[in-house]
Amino acid sequence: MPVTLETFPLALRDWLCAFLPQEFHWLLSGLLVIIAILTVFGLGFAFITVAERKFLGRFQNRIGPNRVGPFGLLQPFADAVKALTKEDIVPATADKLPHFLAPCVIVSGALLCFAVLPYGRHLVPADLDAGLLYFFAAGAFTELAVFMAGWSSHNKFSLLAGIRALAQLVSYELPLLLATLPAVMAARSLNLQTIVGSQSPAAGLKAGFLPNWHLFSPWGAAGFLIFLIAAIAESNRSPFDLPEGESEIIAGHLTEYSGFKYALFFMGEYFGLIALSGFCATLFLGGWQAPYAALEVIPSWVWFGLKVAALIFTFIWIRATFLRLRMDQLMRFSWKFLLPLALINLGTAAFWLLTAHWQGAWWIALRWFAAAALVIAPYSILGRRLFRGLGARTYEYAPNN
Amino acid sequence: MLGSGILKGLLVTARNFVGSFHDRERLPTVQYPEERAPVGEAFRTFPFLVSDCPADADASARLAGLRGVACQICERNCPPRCIHIEKSKDKKPDAAGKPQLYPAVFEIDISVCMGCQICVEVCPFDSIKMDKVFEIAVPRRSPELLLDRDRLSKPNAYYRRIRPSEAAAVDAARAAEQAAAKARADAAAKAAAARQAAAATPPAA
Structure with a gap:
């Protein structure tokens, strides 16, 4: 399969799997999928919260959070620190x-x-x-x-x-x-x-x-x-x-x-x-x-x-x-x-x-x-x-x- | 038709969403530390003492120019009793040249002050007025919020700047009062001089 943007995630997985012997490929590829889902949707969750707050603000003629980081984009991380502590x-x-x-x-x-x-x-x-x-x-x-x-x-x-x-x-x-x-x-x-x-x-x-x-x-x-x-x-x-x-x-x-x-x-x-x-x-x-x-x-x-x-x-x-x-x-x-x-x-x-x-x-x-x-x-x-x-x-x- | 109200509602919020990006009028938010909304002329926070001194006077000049005569009317009328005054032992001339007592200690605890403005209403000397400073956050209550004479006294020019029309009226009234007092003094002096002259040259009997 040629590596294109379409198959890029699969190529990345195969490249990482090549570091391990054949017997462990099923395990590593499974783990990689889990890591990918957790990372992508974890970040997605973080930025949906800030997008939701900013868009809700705009829908109500407010500005929304804009203090933490550029345009308030680091707000979810501040929220996470707050929740953790x-x-x-x-x-x-x-x-x-x-x-x-x-x-x-x-x-x-x-x-x-x-x-x-x-x-x-x-x-x-x-x-x-x-x-x-x-x-x-x-x-x-x-x-x-x-x-x-x-x-x-x-x-x-x-x-x-x-x-x-x-x-x-x-x-x-x-x-x-x-x-x-x-x-x-x-x-x-x-x-x-x-x-x-x-x-x-x-x-x-x-x-x-x-x-x-x-x-x-x-x-x-x-x-x-x-x-x-x-x-x-x-x-x-x-x-x-x-x-x-x-x-x-x-x-x-x-x-x-x-x-x-x-x-x-x-x-x-x-x-x-x-x-x-x-x-x-x-x-x-x-x-x-x-x-x-x-x-x-x-x-x-x-x-x-x-x-x-x-x-x-x-x-x-x-x-x-x-x-x-x-x-x-x-x-x-x-x-x-x-x-x-x-x-x-x-x-x-x-x-x-x-x-x-x-x-x-x-x-x-x-x-x-x-x-x-x-x-x-x-x-x-x-x-x-x-x-x-x-x-x-x-x-x-x-x-x- | 069922659902038309829902579409209407969605249209309103969509208009807000798009409009708030290009129409500055739609966003009434004032982002406080960088921008500030203007405060009204009658806006008031805590009292300060007006001093007849140049705008850039130092602390001793400001204290010397205080209009207050330690009459303690404001102290007695303060509902939460946040004003503390001690009279001076000596006297010094006021703006009209008349010897007067002055406050040796004048303290206002603005953590107790409720900003009712009664001290300003009762003051017969236009000595105490309301300030417009509102950013007074400090780490401790005392002594930061216990204002003494030094921190309370502010030049008349400051009063004119924060309350232009009210200060102009006060200044005019005070000038008229001083002129009247001067005229009275002049008349009295003239009458005294006339009496003296009459005494010096007894009428031919």
Whole structure:
């Protein structure tokens, strides 16, 4: 394999492996993958925190942190020093073992998710046949850790947060999973590399000019939006940050954590966010595929990084814009709106895939129109039912506007 | 249509995000140590003593020019009792030339002072006024925050600089007062001279 930018990470691994005898290559290459993931995403976590703070500032017409280092870029390291030097307080009545394990579980669960993501054409740490299932199994650790933290802290606010996290997990895991199924149907595989391969630009462009990504089909767009909403809820971010809910339950499951354990929770949450972004890019944005064949000169892992960065920016944008939901609104939104839409979306995808052989401009236009109607009609009907009887609040002595 | 409000909200924040990079108006933040927001004319922190002396006078000249006469009105009226005054044993002439007591010790504990400005309101001599210094962080409370005569006295020019309109009014009133006092003294002197002259030349009886 010639060394190009595309294969550079593999070449680096092979070059390092050559220093050891043949019998240890499997061990060293495995360790190198782990080190690479920890380094890249550890630094990614550090700079996403500072990017989030700076972007949130800009979204709210503030400047954001700009004191530590040039443009405040060294802020995460100052934060790390601060977190490390703080006292670690464990409540006297806490259940010590789960209290200690919870931050470890949240970080390791999020790290496990990184194992199956295809980062590039040749870069996938563990190319599992059931990668998609594995991802969900590993991803569910997050909520377990939140509940462990909430239960073991022996604090009513923490416990409330734990219960909220469980309710949220049960409510949003379903739409999340159902939103991904159409992509599995299209690729006829649970393997993430195969799902990426089914969105290759070599198979032609969508509607003549759009990249061959699932996002640019009616069921893909709907699935992407459902996935995005459910992913925000899964990663406990605003507007679904009820488990943390500072204004209601202090800091939720983080109330009794301090110092580095507190930082570990944030690390786990951001790792989960990066993993879900990468997963979302894999399923709907073509993974590491370039949008057009001409753009394949840029290495595939750069494309993957760009898509993840764009998704994370979207998450920050959403966090800067929306207010936290109430618990009942959260549940209602999931069970009465997202879940039926995700189920109907399966049918839309089935229709789309069964009509793939339709030829001729009229038939293709009919295919697009029917699929779009299958997405928009339930959206509009369900949306109306969701808000029936709920209008803008009226005030007796204030004019309505 | 369901979702239009969400898009509207996203548009608002996106406008902020893009706008804050090229539109200076959108960023009201003042980055304090390098930039500072102007303080208002009525802004006040702690009291200081006005001294009738040149703007660049040294400590002894500033002390000599103090307007205070150790009347202790401010000390008695201070709600948190943070002013401490001791009267002098001797007298020295004030600006109008009249012999007056002066404060031998004048201390204000600004860690106790609450900035109420009552001392300024009650002072009949325009001697104590409110300062605008607010960067007073020190490592210890005492003696750094216990200001003595040396550190309290500031030239009138400083007062004119920090509170131009108020200082101008005070200066005008004081000048008028001094002129009136001088006129009264002149008239008295003239009357005395006339009386003396009358006494020297007894009227022809």
